[in-house]
Amino acid sequence: MLMLAAAALAVGTGGALGASVLLKLIALATNLFWFGRFSMAPSQIVDNALGLFGVLVPVVGSLLIGLMARFGSEKIRGHGIPEAIEAILYGESRLSLKVAVLKPLSSAISIGSGGPFGAEGPIIMTGGAIGSLFAQCFHLSAAERKTLLVSGAAAGMTAIFGTPVSAILLALEVLLFEWKPRSFVPVVVAVLISSAWRPLLVASGPLFPFAGADPSGAGILAVSLAIGVLVGLEGGLLSTALYRIEDLFHRLPLHWMWWPALGAIVVGLGGLIDPHVLGAGYQSIQDLLDGSLTLKAVLLLLVVKAIVWLVALGSGTSGGVLAPLLMLGGALGCLVGQVLPGGPGFWAMIGMAGMMSGAMRAPLTGALFAVELTGHFNALPQTVAAAAGAYAISVLILRRSILTEKIARRGRHVLQEYTLDPFNFLQAEQVMTRNPECLAGTLSVEDTIAFFAGARHRSYPVIDGEGRMLGLVSRSDALEWQVAGAPAAASLAEAISDASQPSGLTTTPVGEIADLMVDTGVPRIPILDPASGRVVGMLSRHDLLKARQSYVRSERDRSR
Numbered sequence: 121m122l123m124l125a126a127a128a129l130a131v132g133t134g135g136a137l138g139a140s141v142l143l144k145l146i147a148l149a150t151n152l153f154w155f156g157r158f159s160m161a162p163s164q165i166v167d168n169a170l171g172l173f174g175v176l177v178p179v180v181g182s183l184l185i186g187l188m189a190r191f192g193s194e195k196i197r198g199h200g201i202p203e204a205i206e207a208i209l210y211g212e213s214r215l216s217l218k219v220a221v222l223k224p225l226s227s228a229i230s231i232g233s234g235g236p237f238g239a240e241g242p243i244i245m246t247g248g249a250i251g252s253l254f255a256q257c258f259h260l261s262a263a264e265r266k267t268l269l270v271s272g273a274a275a276g277m278t279a280i281f282g283t284p285v286s287a288i289l290l291a292l293e294v295l296l297f298e299w300k301p302r303s304f305v306p307v308v309v310a311v312l313i314s315s316a317w318r319p320l321l322v323a324s325g326p327l328f329p330f331a332g333a334d335p336s337g338a339g340i341l342a343v344s345l346a347i348g349v350l351v352g353l354e355g356g357l358l359s360t361a362l363y364r365i366e367d368l369f370h371r372l373p374l375h376w377m378w379w380p381a382l383g384a385i386v387v388g389l390g391g392l393i394d395p396h397v398l399g400a401g402y403q404s405i406q407d408l409l410d411g412s413l414t415l416k417a418v419l420l421l422l423v424v425k426a427i428v429w430l431v432a433l434g435s436g437t438s439g440g441v442l443a444p445l446l447m448l449g450g451a452l453g454c455l456v457g458q459v460l461p462g463g464p465g466f467w468a469m470i471g472m473a474g475m476m477s478g479a480m481r482a483p484l485t486g487a488l489f490a491v492e493l494t495g496h497f498n499a500l501p502q503t504v505a506a507a508a509g510a511y512a513i514s515v516l517i518l519r520r521s522i523l524t525e526k527i528a529r530r531g532r533h534v535l536q537e538y539t540l541d542p543f544n545f546l547q548a549e550q551v552m553t554r555n556p557e558c559l560a561g562t563l564s565v566e567d568t569i570a571f572f573a574g575a576r577h578r579s580y581p582v583i584d585g586e587g588r589m590l591g592l593v594s595r596s597d598a599l600e601w602q603v604a605g606a607p608a609a610a611s612l613a614e615a616i617s618d619a620s621q622p623s624g625l626t627t628t629p630v631g632e633i634a635d636l637m638v639d640t641g642v643p644r645i646p647i648l649d650p651a652s653g654r655v656v657g658m659l660s661r662h663d664l665l666k667a668r669q670s671y672v673r674s675e676r677d678r679s680r
Contacts, residue, residue, distance in 0.1 A: 124264060124306040128271045131254050132310030135247035135275025136317035142224040142243050143280070143322060149232020150399065153177050164403060165234060166395040174234075175388030178398070178432075181233025182380035182387075185226050185438050190377040193218045196226045197376075197436045200241030201294065202526040204248045204273060208295060210532060213252055213265035220249035226438040234391055234398035235384075236429040238443020239280050247276025251310075267303045270295045271310035278314040281327050283492035286485050287311050293482040294523065299538070326495035327402070330409040330469075334499040335462035344470050344502040347456055348509025351449045351474035356514060358426065358448065359479060359522040363529070365434030376436055383435030390428035397425040400443050405472075408450040409494060411465040415458060422451035441522065442476070446493075449475025469494055473503035478510030481521035486510070542671035543631035543664070548624050551667040552647045552657030558583045561590045561613030565601050568612050572598040581623075581646040582612055587654035589623060589646055591616040624659065625650045630667055633659050 144160045151159045154168040154177060168174060189197050196219065207215055227242030251272030255265040273295060274287040281287075291307045292299055318324065369379045391398045396417075404421060407413050413421070429444045453471020457464035469490050477486030487507040491497050514521070524534040558581045559568065572595050579594035590613050601615065622640045624633045624647050633645050647657040 121302045121305050124267050124271075124302060125309045127254060127258075127268055128306035128310040129313055131247075131251040131268050131272045131306075132275040132313035133317060134250040134254070135243075135272045135310060136279040136314040136321055138220075138224065138246045138250055138272075139239075139243050139276045139279030139314075140321035142228060142239055142246065145224060145228030146231050146239060146400070149181075149228045151232075153181060153233045165391075165398045168395075172392070174391055174395075175385070178234040178384035178387040178391070179381050181229050181235065182384035182432075182435070182437055184229050184233075186377040186380050188222055188226050188229075189436075189438075190375075192222045192226075195219050195245075196222045196438050198241075198433075198438070198526065200227075200243075200245035200440060201523050204245055204269070204295060205523065205534060206527050206530075206532065207248070207252070208266050208269060208297070209527075209534065212262040213269045214256065215245075215249040215252040215269065217249075217253060220246055220253060223249065223438070227440070230438045231400055233384075234387055235432055235437060235439050236387060236390075236397055236399070236401065236425060236444055237432070237439025237441075238400045238402075238446075239440060240277055240442040241440025242438065243276035243280050244273040244440075247272035247274070250276075263302075266296070267306050270303070271307045274307050275310040275314035278311045279318050279322050281489075281493060282315070282318055282323070282325070283327075283489055284311045284315045286489035286492050289485040289488055290482060293485050294480065297538075326493060328406050328409055328493045329495050330406070330465050332409070332411065332463050332465040332469075332496075334466065334496055334502075336498075336501070340462070340502060341505045343460060344505040345509040347453055347467065347470050348474035348477070348506030348511075349513045350456070351452055351471050351506065352478035352510030352513035353517070354448065354452055355445070355475055355479035355510065355522070356517045358430065358445075359518060359525065362430050362434055362522065363525055365430050366436075369435055379435040380432070380437035383432045383437060386431040387428045390424045394420045394424045396421060397428050401425070401447050402443065405443070405447050405450060408447070408454050408468040409465045411454070411463050411468075413454070415455070418451050418454050418464075422448060422455070425451070441479075445475045445479050445522075446472045449473075466496075466499070469496060469499065470502055470506045474506035474510035477507035478514035479522045481511065481514060481523075483507040483511040541631065542667050543634055544629055546630045546667050547626065548628045548630060548633055548647045548659050549626035549657065551630055551663045551670075552626075552659040553663060554657045556581065556646070556655065556658035558587075558655055559593060559612060560585075561611060563612045565610045565612060565615050568593065568615075569598045569602050577644060579642060579644050581655045581658070582616055583655055584613070587652075589621065589648055589653065589655050591621045592623075592642065592646065594642075622646075623648055626656065630659070630664065634664055637661065 147160045151157045224246045248269040251268035255268040270291045274291045277287040278284045396404045449471040450468035454464040454468040457467025473486045473490035477483040487503040490503045491500050561584050582590045622642050644658050644660045646655050649656050
């Protein structure tokens, strides 16, 4: 833990630097594509004067991304978080230097040329690559690489959004798939060091501050819950539509390298209808929170942004999902909030919390993220209510989240529900077979050979006169003695004196016994009383399955 925490100092710094570089690249690409100038100064796509020619800009950017994915690395396709999850679960947390370089570059081109994405997915992938590469330099284990990969991802998210607590929760709910000191402490260290760097490299304060009030009371909590359910339904619709569109692209008789360019045509046309849907759209999120948009503008943003984002992401280009989801959830909340106390900006924030919770299956992250983004910590009870409502409806109507569905389509199931492993909290005495059949140490080798001719099990413990274990004898031992012609007068205790003696105690966790079975190849492990050393049970592979079955029964059986 301490070693990884020390490494997280460097990884957190790398994640913050990566975020700063990504934002500068996005600004540079925006200026080059839309204004023809070499500058890293912030600019808004809506200020361009290209007119109809603006339709071509997203197409050109997407062609470049297709080429980078085809001849660089296919891992830059998509929105980053599913690829990070897949690397953690199935790729031993190994990400390459090529991904660390090409992912932010391709995302900057995508967003800068008008792609309707945010920077969070790319920086999670980039920060994760920094952590993974750092771990690979020091030949760390897969588990240690995972910790540093997630540390880098959380650090990058913190630097972009200024949401350290939400970044930690995202790591726990979406990326780590565990909650251990070995992983939790380094992630916190990386996030804190990135948060310290953020004022120097990116900005300080909340990313989307607004001056609205925070209404409270039981009625407001109930309405927040209802809006969470509504936004959860919206998230389910968006997730379903996204993968239907992706399926349509897969049916095209074209190489996938060309798909982003086709999707970019829709993006360009959407930009003609409403230029605010182009790019990351952070200003539009701010406008929703400020309540400065007309009802027509909010409706237009909701519909057009959803269409261009779904088509662009379904085409397999490079970009993130978090900012678009925030905008779409905020737009729906803003619409409903037109007739609710507190103003549309407050309910836009509630909609953002619900959307992130429902779509990403990260309720704690969604609730905290909305208040950290805006600085409205007094609204935490309301965002929690919205997050719970969206999460509840999401798990009822969808099998998987928008993040894990992509992985499942590759034939890999991802479980985001954390439960106790019965092997870790059950002890051997709770599942072992008691009063096992044992062989006396005084038994002759000849009689042992005869016994195994009709024995039910492959191995048996050998005990002395007081029931203490002397060793373990197996059918293969008996066969070896029969072939080698061992002295018939030798006792069983003498014959096994040099044999290995795998055993466990009644207090040993079942998981350790299972590991012992794998290490020794012995399918039945004697279980000893820790005080007397007497053999009191045997634990077999069948007993392990019974432990699993007992746990499942406790989850489902309502008859007891």
